[in-house]
Amino acid sequence: MSISMVKALNNGLRKALADDPKVLLMGEDIGRLGGVFRVTDGLQKEFGSLRVIDTPLGEAGIVGSAIGLALRGYRPVCEIQFDGFVYPAVNQIISQLAKLRHRSGGVITLPVVIRIPFGGGIGSIEHHSESPEVYFAHTAGLKVVTCSNPQDAYDMIRQAVDDDDPVIFLEPKRHYWTKGEVTDETSTPTPFDRARVLRAGTDATLIAYGPMVPAALEAADAAAEEGRSVEVIDLRSLSPLDLDTVRESVHRTGRALVAHEASLSHGFGAELAARIQQEEFHFLEAPVLRITGYDTPYPPSRLESDWLPGVDRILDALDHSLSY
Amino acid sequence: MSISMVKALNNGLRKALADDPKVLLMGEDIGRLGGVFRVTDGLQKEFGSLRVIDTPLGEAGIVGSAIGLALRGYRPVCEIQFDGFVYPAVNQIISQLAKLRHRSGGVITLPVVIRIPFGGGIGSIEHHSESPEVYFAHTAGLKVVTCSNPQDAYDMIRQAVDDDDPVIFLEPKRHYWTKGEVTDETSTPTPFDRARVLRAGTDATLIAYGPMVPAALEAADAAAEEGRSVEVIDLRSLSPLDLDTVRESVHRTGRALVAHEASLSHGFGAELAARIQQEEFHFLEAPVLRITGYDTPYPPSRLESDWLPGVDRILDALDHSLSY
Amino acid sequence: MPRKQAKPTAGAEPADGPIQFLSPDGLLEPDSRLELPPAVDLLALYRDMALVRRLDTEAIALQRQGELGLWPSLRGQEAAQVGAAYALAEQDMVFPTYREHGVAWCRGLDPVSLLGLFRGSTLGGWNPYERRFGLYTLVIGAQTLHAVGYGMGLVRDDVVGSGDDTRDTAVLVFLGDGALSEGETNEAFLWAAAQNLPVVFFCQNNQWAISAPYSVQSRVPVAQRAAGFGFPGVSVDGNDVLACLAATREALTRARSGGGPTLIEAVTYRINAHTTADDATRYRPSAETDEWAAKDPLERLRLHLTASGGVGDTGGVGEEYFADIERREQELAEHLRAGCRALPVPDHASSFENTYADMPAELKRQLAEHSEFLASGFLAAGQEIGATR
Amino acid sequence: MPRKQAKPTAGAEPADGPIQFLSPDGLLEPDSRLELPPAVDLLALYRDMALVRRLDTEAIALQRQGELGLWPSLRGQEAAQVGAAYALAEQDMVFPTYREHGVAWCRGLDPVSLLGLFRGSTLGGWNPYERRFGLYTLVIGAQTLHAVGYGMGLVRDDVVGSGDDTRDTAVLVFLGDGALSEGETNEAFLWAAAQNLPVVFFCQNNQWAISAPYSVQSRVPVAQRAAGFGFPGVSVDGNDVLACLAATREALTRARSGGGPTLIEAVTYRINAHTTADDATRYRPSAETDEWAAKDPLERLRLHLTASGGVGDTGGVGEEYFADIERREQELAEHLRAGCRALPVPDHASSFENTYADMPAELKRQLAEHSEFLASGFLAAGQEIGATR
Numbered sequence A, B: 001m002s003i004s005m006v007k008a009l010n011n012g013l014r015k016a017l018a019d020d021p022k023v024l025l026m027g028e029d030i031g032r033l034g035g036v037f038r039v040t041d042g043l044q045k046e047f048g049s050l051r052v053i054d055t056p057l058g059e060a061g062i063v064g065s066a067i068g069l070a071l072r073g074y075r076p077v078c079e080i081q082f083d084g085f086v087y088p089a090v091n092q093i094i095s096q097l098a099k100l101r102h103r104s105g106g107v108i109t110l111p112v113v114i115r116i117p118f119g120g121g122i123g124s125i126e127h128h129s130e131s132p133e134v135y136f137a138h139t140a141g142l143k144v145v146t147c148s149n150p151q152d153a154y155d156m157i158r159q160a161v162d163d164d165d166p167v168i169f170l171e172p173k174r175h176y177w178t179k180g181e182v183t184d185e186t187s188t189p190t191p192f193d194r195a196r197v198l199r200a201g202t203d204a205t206l207i208a209y210g211p212m213v214p215a216a217l218e219a220a221d222a223a224a225e226e227g228r229s230v231e232v233i234d235l236r237s238l239s240p241l242d243l244d245t246v247r248e249s250v251h252r253t254g255r256a257l258v259a260h261e262a263s264l265s266h267g268f269g270a271e272l273a274a275r276i277q278q279e280e281f282h283f284l285e286a287p288v289l290r291i292t293g294y295d296t297p298y299p300p301s302r303l304e305s306d307w308l309p310g311v312d313r314i315l316d317a318l319d320h321s322l323s324y
Numbered sequence C, D: 001m002p003r004k005q006a007k008p009t010a011g012a013e014p015a016d017g018p019i020q021f022l023s024p025d026g027l028l029e030p031d032s033r034l035e036l037p038p039a040v041d042l043l044a045l046y047r048d049m050a051l052v053r054r055l056d057t058e059a060i061a062l063q064r065q066g067e068l069g070l071w072p073s074l075r076g077q078e079a080a081q082v083g084a085a086y087a088l089a090e091q092d093m094v095f096p097t098y099r100e101h102g103v104a105w106c107r108g109l110d111p112v113s114l115l116g117l118f119r120g121s122t123l124g125g126w127n128p129y130e131r132r133f134g135l136y137t138l139v140i141g142a143q144t145l146h147a148v149g150y151g152m153g154l155v156r157d158d159v160v161g162s163g164d165d166t167r168d169t170a171v172l173v174f175l176g177d178g179a180l181s182e183g184e185t186n187e188a189f190l191w192a193a194a195q196n197l198p199v200v201f202f203c204q205n206n207q208w209a210i211s212a213p214y215s216v217q218s219r220v221p222v223a224q225r226a227a228g229f230g231f232p233g234v235s236v237d238g239n240d241v242l243a244c245l246a247a248t249r250e251a252l253t254r255a256r257s258g259g260g261p262t263l264i265e266a267v268t269y270r271i272n273a274h275t276t277a278d279d280a281t282r283y284r285p286s287a288e289t290d291e292w293a294a295k296d297p298l299e300r301l302r303l304h305l306t307a308s309g310g311v312g313d314t315g316g317v318g319e320e321y322f323a324d325i326e327r328r329e330q331e332l333a334e335h336l337r338a339g340c341r342a343l344p345v346p347d348h349a350s351s352f353e354n355t356y357a358d359m360p361a362e363l364k365r366q367l368a369e370h371s372e373f374l375a376s377g378f379l380a381a382g383q384e385i386g387a388t389r
Ligand SMILES: Cc1ncc(C[n+]2csc(CCOP(=O)(O)OP(=O)(O)O)c2C)c(N)n1
Pocket: A028, A057, A081, A085, A088, C097, C099, C138, C139, C140, C175, C176, C177, C178, C179, C180, C206, C208, C209, C210, C270, C274
């Protein structure tokens, strides 16, 4: 069945709600409206307003009360309407959600999922195109994952709900309407904390996640036409990081490139570069290169296609890498 | 005159208040009490409660109203009582403070300083020993600086107040009571966005900032006794990054180590490693190594001296680097 | 055009509920809780409401034509915005949300400048100091704290309670009913209260925060919130421009004179969907919208103006007044259309500029690299850069 | 020991101000605003207050001896805490700040477990599910939202308003006067109100938030805040254990039965400095402290108990009662001293454990590296590791 990522997420959430009465959805406009992206479309009607909760307009309240619900045995899935509106919840996320298991010596389990549509490329106004992944990936106690296609969206949202750790679930909003085959639950999905090699290659390893994965694949296609064999890795999990998969690849290819939308400095690529140069020092034939957003606020939408890293900048970087 | 870092900051703030009537201090307990670390001791008495403001207990309020004050032409210096209490202000910092100059095409200038005592090592309870620097360094539009000695504290706080960009001013609380010579204002201080080579060396470059600088110097001393010449750089400015000073050094030594208290993954060292491996690829004789806190919440104080990176772990890493 | 003044006709006054002077049928009646403002130019008020509505309609059309990415319509809220704006003194400062096109208009902003943000050609659009009208704020509630800080600045500048009308200054900050739920808004309330700041919080309760009815946020009326923090709250008919004007004027006057903050609830209705991207039929019945359409803020003032004897002693307003408005509307629409299309697409370098007062070396490097990339051969294939959707 | 019951003596009742039954002189008087709780064991109440005070005194001593890094004293707030705690049903859940040692005591926690956080040997200290007493929360206000979520869970578990006393459950969440200013606290208020949650907010207004007097936070009484959100607020004499008990009992009963939230202000005083690290002489006059010392919560109950005819019909309480308390205090003190020193210094691996349900590979690597480092030759010189101050 070929469905959009939105529909895949919707199906995954429906399944999660049906499978476990402790699963709740909560967020702004997720009920009647079905969320501004319709990810929760129809779910309030199906499961009632006690399980699919239209909350007041306060993100600290959403995450803080999700923590309380989890303390009472629930498994809340929060929706933050847009990436740029997660910041009011950061105090609850960093100081409480991420730490309570550790503080309590493992007595407290907070299976809270925070879904956040993230990234740019859809022509939105400001605060609607942010890439806040590093704020969360740097915070011990959180898992941070992102999907790049409908099948992963369906599998990973369910795995996130099943997971006993707090999970920041980043949804690449510019691929919400991309369709793809989604097989039903009889399959055994890859664990959501493992990266996946989407395309094998021998000349260089191109690492991407979420919004940049399709561009990475496109770039690899274009490179192939010029006779360059690029391996593409979809990280999927940003924290924990599946370094084994990355190392195994870079060890073979000797070259690594990382692409993401977030700003360069202290972006996700920094950690990858730091790891790779340390672990594969003797095997690198070129420095790890980063293809990223710039160190500026996200631009107005008329400039975003210019500002965002894309296929061409990846190919440019690939040339650069191969020139070493 | 040999004074503590607390006193140096106090003197710097007094000078800033005296020099410009638009400078205001605001925060919890900074007036009568003089702040929990006494950094603002006596200043309310001297400059009155309209200029040294005891605020309500709300960090969003502190930063949000500082923005409003800046819009009216003031230069507010906010105190956040401890690192772990900055998170309620993160929304105002990331979405508003960092962006308004850019949004307004340069019309709006927000000369707001946010002072934050940060880091561990003083036996505090949780939320009182955090190292949140990356959250801010990754945010375009903010400057992030930290001092490691009283002279820098005195000079840099004044430079921060004078600066027209928002500055996150991180104060390494475990060195608050360390004394050092502080010369008065006749000197011409190094610009606060420049790193400083504290000790010349030829075998490796050890990069640190704020709380880790004394340990870095100590480690370099210890290494010298074993005949190893370690160059020590005090970064001072975390954003913008003075990469020139770092590169010049690593180019010569061929080896780089970075030390910080914050967790390893996506810590400050990641960006440094990523930059250095890219810019000095052909000159590195060993991978850039990081000596950092672990990927866990900050531990209870009885474990902190164990958990925190210190002289011995630096020396261990140095051995490792030199073994390449 | 004669300067028409409001003068109440005799009639019963509502015992409670929001303060109202002008009924949906255009009858002007006193309300014991508030004095009808003495000098009001009803004709100007109506004209501005009509023009603001046209501005809104035109922007929606531009969005439909693909010229704007999005537009948050103010339809139904013209009286609240124009009424509040008419209470401002020149020196007062305004902090809007993203929907205060009517206030912007009354403040004298070129309405074209409102379009840039929604066209995606800028993140700002105007100089907030020029007309003392802040930039639109999309993060719900954030601007309320800026208003508080600005008010703290006014106190320190000694332009509150000095007794000099031309100097004393207040802040008028707008917020929606949904914004009442953000922690930051409540911090703003308590700072303003504890420090007795010259800040007037003007809440347009348009009954909806996207799809959330007011009952999701609160079980008591908006104005009641203020009492909890220790300052006055007042509820007015937000579709009655006179009530909005009178309440805001009273509150601003008190604020300027050192009397502290006020929370005004303007009970009104968002006639259109939340924005052009929203589909309101998914969550609210059309009957509700119809009911509110009958309370239209423009219509009631038009009825009042055209009723014989409706305005002062001069009798009903004639056709040439409405014809003039229509002419101005046409001009405005043309100005918007032409202005919108003429909005400059910013240079790629502008993404980098003004991130800091002086561009740091690393950002200069990034800009140079980016410029070089754009100028390179890759530009030829550059159609696909970025938005790989 | 006889079970003594509170019975009011005749007398004038205070017209307004906080509800008070027991005056500083130990006189028990009715208050028309609240019913005196019918079944109260005054002797038990006093004993617990005395023991809690001793717990506090002992912890301060342990801090002075270097056994604790810090201690936030509850002195002066014993009545508020013990009174509130006595109103709890077993199934109710408590969310404390960092100062509710008295509530912890009444909940049956081993008081030694309270010391670990302040000794730096743990970040928690007890199992919050065992006694339904949450972990201490140091981030001001954060726990109020956890209480709200827990209350939402209770509603979904159908243990609110079922009419079954042994099942129906409420949440009691503590906060300070300073916490009223955090945005999160206000969000908690409005969520609780809008959803009519079974949450009782118990605010100990001890007049100070570190060095900030209440006037920095607000210009109106605490209880008034609730009205703004549409739920009842009540003010009680926080040094009167009966008033605290009665008000909390009423509020919890209402909450359990589906009647929604209440905000209780217990007007009290922080007799000691904010914590052992604070110096209160820098910001408040000793005269104020003296004034409040005269309203001591233990003393007034002691006076009442010892006054002839003070308790029910049984006359004053005898010496053996107080001697027994003194014995228990000694036992408690010894238990605390011994228990404190015996608190295990956690293993270095514990810093790594429980960060996640299963330790990720990278963290395992870090732990292994760290263990290896500790075991290596570097450990010899390892005295200086870390805290280079
Ligand atoms: C902090 C934050 N959270 C969520 C949003 C998404 N959002 C945009 S408008 C809106 C509803 C606002 O409702 P209200 O305050 O009543 O204003 P109105 O749109 O009705 O004028 C929401 C939830 C946002 N902009 N900011």
